[in-house]
Amino acid sequence: MYDKIIAAVLSGDTEAAATEAKLLTDNGVDPLQVIDQGLIVAMGEVGRLFKENEIFVPEVMMSAHTVTMVIDQLKPMLKEERASLGTVIIGTVKGDLHDIGKNLVALLLANNGFKVIDLGNDVTPEKFISEAKAHNCDIIALSALLTTTMINMEATIKAFVDAGSRDQVKIIIGGAPVTADYAASINADGYAEDAASAVDICKQLMS
Amino acid sequence: MIIGELINSSRKAMRPLIEAWDAAAIAEVAKLQAAAGANYIDINCGSFTTDEPKRLAWLTDAVRGSVELPLCLDSPNVEALKAALPLVGDKQAMINSITAEQERFSAILPLVTEYKTKVVALCMSDEGIPVGVEGRINVADKLIADLTTAGVVLDDIYIDPLVQPLATTNEGARPLLDAVITIKAKYPQVHCVCGLSNISFGLPKRKLINRVFVVQAALAGIDSFILDPTDKQLMGALYAGEALLGNDPFCGRYLAQYRKGLYDE
Structure with missing residues (x-):
């Protein structure tokens, strides 16, 4: 049909x-x-x-x-709001203005049944934390294109720890300089090699 | 000008060599690019976030010991540049890169003037990466004005209009090329530079797109490329393109590189 x-x-x-x-x-x-x-x-x-x-x-x-x-x-x-697979907050980390890859991930997640809140680029750790609280989100997706801003992924994750809200969200990361090793070293919950894997990883994390 | 891009820790083959401080292997990659026709050797170890200054200084030494070419220090990290710049030798180095972002501009500018380097200036400001023709021209205007005010000569400025992937735009490279045409008309002595490989991201047969783009970019007025000089078909397109544009008197370079076997058709 x-x-x-x-x-x-x-x-x-x-x-x-x-x-x-x-x-x-x-x-x-x-x-x-x-x-x-x-x-x-x-x-x-x-x-x-x-x-x-x-x-x-x-x-x-x-x-x-x-x-x-x-x-x-x-x-x-629609008679009622569609049940979503989960809420994902996505953004490019502080200091980084690149958004092409991040936009693609957001698009694919939204079209695969996730509720996606896109915070844009140059997003501070504080912003990620306050938005995560406000939207009761399940997954935080961090993007960075530059090796110099990649370190702000670690800073963002640490900020969640310091704020006491790290265990309320899953955090995944991706972007050109990012590797699985780096993701593991900063205690991210997942690393997405490309936009399609980001969807798979979010589905896994929600199951 | 051809800036060889291979020594970059973001490349899968290079990372372990830099990780292991393998100076002999780095020297080989530098020699390979020099033999392939590179004019500058780019070095980038930005993915080593904890000890980039130490590694960039080490890369500088490793490359300088192996080839006569000047270096293009590819880092926005002031500490890394400070560690490497005293080691670059007599040949004029290039800093890759400065932007119109206020913080980055004021941090890197003193190094450009102190060491009298060439500088790659990315069309990027605190407002982000400009889209369209006007946005790029405005940022280039500001960069050129601010750099020349600080005493940098036009010939040492390499404007990078920031290539966006063809796959993600609906306008292709047109806005970038139009911006370059305007910038070159306004400032004939300023150079324009671009990295090639970003243009073909997300599409099949990437080398074909890179090769066609290098010709279009040269036509618009881009005279310097950050690329893989060992890609012989790409180099052939570049040399033939420059000759056709009248940028290669008596086809001197086209023929010289032909005799050295440096390109394929």
Whole structure:
């Protein structure tokens, strides 16, 4: 039943996906099912294909755009708020203004069923802590592109420890200079090598 | 100008060599790049966050002992630059890099003027990384004005307009190229430099994109590249491109490098 909408998402065809979504809901399909069985399943497939180098960043972005547009279309019809897989707060750490990779991770997480709060770039440890409290979030995702700002990942994690809230969140890190060894050395809960693995790791942490 | 990028601790093959203080292996990589046609050797050990100054100084010594080329010290860490600069020798070194971020600008500027280095100036300010043409030009204007006020000569300034991945923009490299054209028209003596590999991030057959981009970048006015000089097809595209643009009188370099076998078609 969802083959067509999944194919439309995979080819980044927003118009076809929107038409198919309307057709399904007109025929009485629960919009929540369209999202979960159609859009989210499609994004899972997008993530898999991306990881296996079958598709590339621009295609991922097109598919993600399609999903975002169709979810917006379906939202007013939802009877209740969709249950999310968890709340992720994401941001590039203090001193670092790079956001391309971080944006991609945020996009994939959001389109895979997580509630994502994107704090942007140059985010201080204090900001991460206060936002984590305010949103009762499950996962903090830290990004850095520079070796000079990577150290602020450690500082952010330490700030959570000092604030006494380290065990209330899982913290994952990623970015060009970051390695699994570094993640382990600063006591992060996970390291994501690329945007698709970030989704997998968040799913694991929530299960 | 070709700045060889291979000695960088972010590269998987290099990290263990730097980790193990393997000066002989570093010397080999420097020699390889010199033989491949590099004019400067970039050294970067930024992923060693705890002892970068010590390691950058050590890398400086290791490279200087092996090749005649000047060094491009690739670090925003003032302490690391301070440790390495006294060791660079007689040839004019390059600092990679300064930005228009206030704190970083005022921390690094004194080193540029004290050691009379060339300097890579990234188009990046406290407001972030500019997008579009105007944003880049505005930051370049400010960098050039502030550097020259401090006594840095135009010929020593290398503006880096910051390459963004083709995969994540809808406008391609067009805004960057347009910004370079304007900057070069305004300040003919200022150089423009860029790292190549970022352009192809997230796409297949990256070397092809790098190779086409080097030609387009040269056409816009970028005259210095941070790249892998051992990539013979890339170097061929660069030399042929420069000759076609009239930047290589009598095809002198194209032919000289041909005889040395330094590029492939």
